[in-house]
Amino acid sequence: MIVRTMCPKDIAEVAEVEKIAWGPLAASKETIAQRSAVFEKGSIVVIEKGQVVGYAASQLTDHISTKSWDAQTDCGQIAQSHRPEGAIAYGVSMSARPGVSGKGVAHHVIDAYTKMYLGGGCRAMCVGSRVPGFVKWIRHNQDGNLTDYVVPQTDGRFRDPELRLYAANGFNLLWDMPDYFPDEKSAGHGAMMIRTQM
Numbered sequence: 271m272i273v274r275t276m277c278p279k280d281i282a283e284v285a286e287v288e289k290i291a292w293g294p295l296a297a298s299k300e301t302i303a304q305r306s307a308v309f310e311k312g313s314i315v316v317i318e319k320g321q322v323v324g325y326a327a328s329q330l331t332d333h334i335s336t337k338s339w340d341a342q343t344d345c346g347q348i349a350q351s352h353r354p355e356g357a358i359a360y361g362v363s364m365s366a367r368p369g370v371s372g373k374g375v376a377h378h379v380i381d382a383y384t385k386m387y388l389g390g391g392c393r394a395m396c397v398g399s400r401v402p403g404f405v406k407w408i409r410h411n412q413d414g415n416l417t418d419y420v421v422p423q424t425d426g427r428f429r430d431p432e433l434r435l436y437a438a439n440g441f442n443l444l445w446d447m448p449d450y451f452p453d454e455k456s457a458g459h460g461a462m463m464i465r466t467q468m
C-alpha cells in the first residue's frame with residue numbers, strides 16, 4: 271500500500287472512489303481538483319496494486335468549531351476555510367473502495383496525516399465524524415439524545431461504528447455536533463473527534 275500526495279492524473283479515479291463511497295454526496299472532479307489547488311499537500315491517495323483505493327482531503331485551521339461541515343469547509347471547497355498558517359489539521363473528506371485488504375484505508379490515511387501534521391508541528395488533528403448508528407439507536411432509546419449517544423460506554427467503547435473507527439486510530443471525543451452533515455442514518459448529526467499525540 272502506497273500513500274502519497276494526490277496528482278492531477280489521479281482525479282478521475284478519485285472521483286470514482288468518491289462516488290462508490292458517498293453516492294449522491296460524492297465530491298465532483300472540480301471539487302477534488304479545487305481542494306488540491308488550494309492546499310496541495312492536504313489531498314492524499316492510497317494506492318494498492320496500481321489502483322487508487324482511497325482518497326482523503328484536509329485543510330489547516332486556527333480554531334476548532336461546532337459549526338456544520340459546510341460552514342467549516344466552505345462547502346467542501348476549502349478556498350475560504352483553509353488557513354495556511356493554522357496549527358490544527360482538519361479532515362475534510364475520506365473515501366475508500368470497499369474490501370481493501372489489510373488494515374484498511376482509514377488506518378493508512380490517518381497514519382500519513384499523523385506523520386505529516388503532528389510530526390510537522392501541528393498541535394492537533396480534528397475530524398467531524400458522522401454518527402451513522404444514531405437513528406437506529408434513538409428508535410430503541412427514545413429518552414436518549416445525541417450527547418448520550420456519542421459518549422463512550424462504561425467499557426470505553428463508542429456505540430457508533432464511525433466513532434469507533436476514529437477511536438481505533440487514536441482520536442478522542444471533543445463534542446457532539448447537531449446538524450453537522452446531511453446523512454440520513456445520523457439524522458444529520460455528528461461529533462468532533464481530536465488527536466493530539468503521535
Ligand SMILES: CC(C)(COP(=O)(O)OP(=O)(O)OC[C@H]1O[C@@H](n2cnc3c(N)ncnc32)[C@H](O)[C@@H]1OP(=O)(O)O)[C@@H](O)C(=O)NCCC(=O)NCCS
Pocket residue numbers: 291292362363364365366367368369370373374375376377399400402431432435
Ligand atoms: C470510512 C472509510 C474510508 C473506511 O474505510 P476502511 O478503512 O478501508 O475500512 P472499512 O470500510 O472496512 O471500515 C472500517 C470499520 O469502520 C466502520 N465504519 C466506518 N464508517 C462507517 C459508517 N459510515 N457506517 C458504518 N460503519 C462504518 C466499519 O463498520 C468497519 O468496522 P469493522 O472493522 O468493525 O468491520 C470507508 O468505509 C468509506 O469510504 N465510507 C464511506 C465514506 C465515509 O464515511 N467517510 C468517513 C467520513 S469523512
